[in-house]
Amino acid sequence: MSGFEADAGDADWRPVARTRTYELVIDRVEEQIVTGALKVGDRLPAERDLAKMLGVSRAAVREAFRALEAQGVLRMGVGTGPDSGTTVAALPSQALTRLLRLHVALANFPVADVVRARLMLERESARHAAARARPDDLARLAELLDEMDSPDCDRARFNDLDTEFHVRIAEAGGNRLVADMTIAIRESMRRPLLAAFDALGDDWDPIADELRADHRAIYQALRDGDAEAAEERTAAHIRAFYRHGWAQDDL
Amino acid sequence: MSGFEADAGDADWRPVARTRTYELVIDRVEEQIVTGALKVGDRLPAERDLAKMLGVSRAAVREAFRALEAQGVLRMGVGTGPDSGTTVAALPSQALTRLLRLHVALANFPVADVVRARLMLERESARHAAARARPDDLARLAELLDEMDSPDCDRARFNDLDTEFHVRIAEAGGNRLVADMTIAIRESMRRPLLAAFDALGDDWDPIADELRADHRAIYQALRDGDAEAAEERTAAHIRAFYRHGWAQDDL
Numbered sequence: 001m002s003g004f005e006a007d008a009g010d011a012d013w014r015p016v017a018r019t020r021t022y023e024l025v026i027d028r029v030e031e032q033i034v035t036g037a038l039k040v041g042d043r044l045p046a047e048r049d050l051a052k053m054l055g056v057s058r059a060a061v062r063e064a065f066r067a068l069e070a071q072g073v074l075r076m077g078v079g080t081g082p083d084s085g086t087t088v089a090a091l092p093s094q095a096l097t098r099l100l101r102l103h104v105a106l107a108n109f110p111v112a113d114v115v116r117a118r119l120m121l122e123r124e125s126a127r128h129a130a131a132r133a134r135p136d137d138l139a140r141l142a143e144l145l146d147e148m149d150s151p152d153c154d155r156a157r158f159n160d161l162d163t164e165f166h167v168r169i170a171e172a173g174g175n176r177l178v179a180d181m182t183i184a185i186r187e188s189m190r191r192p193l194l195a196a197f198d199a200l201g202d203d204w205d206p207i208a209d210e211l212r213a214d215h216r217a218i219y220q221a222l223r224d225g226d227a228e229a230a231e232e233r234t235a236a237h238i239r240a241f242y243r244h245g246w247a248q249d250d251l
Numbered sequence: 252m253s254g255f256e257a258d259a260g261d262a263d264w265r266p267v268a269r270t271r272t273y274e275l276v277i278d279r280v281e282e283q284i285v286t287g288a289l290k291v292g293d294r295l296p297a298e299r300d301l302a303k304m305l306g307v308s309r310a311a312v313r314e315a316f317r318a319l320e321a322q323g324v325l326r327m328g329v330g331t332g333p334d335s336g337t338t339v340a341a342l343p344s345q346a347l348t349r350l351l352r353l354h355v356a357l358a359n360f361p362v363a364d365v366v367r368a369r370l371m372l373e374r375e376s377a378r379h380a381a382a383r384a385r386p387d388d389l390a391r392l393a394e395l396l397d398e399m400d401s402p403d404c405d406r407a408r409f410n411d412l413d414t415e416f417h418v419r420i421a422e423a424g425g426n427r428l429v430a431d432m433t434i435a436i437r438e439s440m441r442r443p444l445l446a447a448f449d450a451l452g453d454d455w456d457p458i459a460d461e462l463r464a465d466h467r468a469i470y471q472a473l474r475d476g477d478a479e480a481a482e483e484r485t486a487a488h489i490r491a492f493y494r495h496g497w498a499q500d501d502l
Contacts, residue, residue: 026321030353034353036356039357040357063314063317066318067321067322070318090358091358096351100347102281102285102324103346105287106340113426113427113429116375116426117426117429117432120371121371124371175367176358177355177358177360177364177436181432
């Protein structure tokens with residue numbers, strides 16, 4: 001017998017894997033969304049009606065709704081007012097970030113793959129941000145740089161500010177989909193990066209200075225609207241940091 | 252009153268939104284995964300035990316498990332054998348594809364943003380695929396090209412083959428994370444692209460010929476191991492097609 005074992009004897013009487021009805025309900029709902037039949041804000045049929053239409057139990061519909069709500073696909077209203085009932089939600093970016101973060105944690109992608117994906121995404125964002133960053137984007141970036149300069153800024157705080165710096169640039173680039181992917185990857189790196197910061201011991205100080213200088217140079221390129229410099233400095237920054245942290249020299 | 256309305260009178264007695272306990276359970280499980288405390292294949296505590304540890308009801312734990320199972324994060328075994336119990340699953344790429352497809356459908360990204368993300372990802376993949384494609388990758392690509400040449404190949408079939416052609420190149424590039432993102436975006440475009448194909452009416456034939464010629468040129472660059480040509484031809488192919496379909500001229 002390959003892939004499974006019986007506890008005793010020859011026969012294996014464990015129950016077969018069930019096809020889970022609620023997963024079929026999820027498929028149906030998603031299909032309606034992908035075809036455009038259901039749009040953000042649209043109301044779904046009541047549990048009882050949908051159960052009848054699909055020929056499944058109300059419990060299956062309820063479980064499907066719960067699972068889709070947990071993913072941010074549906075919003076389940078309460079009470080009887082105008083916001084009650086189950087509607088299609090706008091699937092917040094956090095849902096994508098959350099899943100991509102889990103994906104990176106579980107799939108155990110080689111660090112080099114994640115770094116190359118970061119390089120690709122952040123180069124693209126930096127180039128666009130140089131052309132499109134608004135004064136309030138630049139003002140927030142400047143604030144983050146000043147906070148990272150503060151002597152009170154410990155490694156955990158630095159990591160948070162650093163994450164926000166890169167996320168802000170991605171958002172300033174103006175391509176929401178690219179920004180969402182960048183944010184998801186950058187967020188997925190928050191913990192491993194902090195672990196790397198901590199592992200640096202006394203080497204942290206000179207490296208933090210280097211990171212600060214890199215950030216200032218990137219910021220300057222964005223202020224100058226210099227797309228090429230913004231892209232190159234971002235790429236050099238990411239490559240240099242990973243060379244410190246993981247001795248990747250083929251990025 | 253801003254943002255909501257009462258049906259009658261001044262008071263608004265609709266129930267407040269509940270904090271959903273099962274969502275808190277989901278957060279806890281995900282936290283264990285992201286910190287690395289739970290790895291693929293690890294078994295979770297039994298429902299009853301976890302409920303006690305977290306101070307929540309068994310129903311909340313069960314709902315959380317169901318929601319995480321639907322997302323491919325957990326696998327719920329059946330029976331009492333060694334595969335029973337709830338374990339951490341490897342979160343298949345399809346989970347990411349699925350969510351990104353919903354994200355594209357619901358977030359209503361501008362087509363130009365999606366196309367720019369495709370351009371960025373597929374240029375990266377094409378460059379790497381030129382260096383790394385194996386003989387079996389090239390053989391499959393050649394098969395797909397021949398099938399797209401067949402007179403029996405209708406638009407729906409062409410679209411499927413076309414999708415697989417691009418997905419195969421992404422996989423041949425060797426960066427699983429970049430490939431997963433490429434696949435998710437390409438899959439999210441499957442339906443809108445088919446709609447665009449159908450909308451072309453009699454203009455389809457010359458455009459299909461153009462797509463076939465583009466694909467052959469990309470394939471040739473991959474065979475030659477010419478990274479620069481592979482990247483450029485891929486970019487030109489994607490740009491040209493969208494110019495036909497959506498009159499985007501600023502890509």
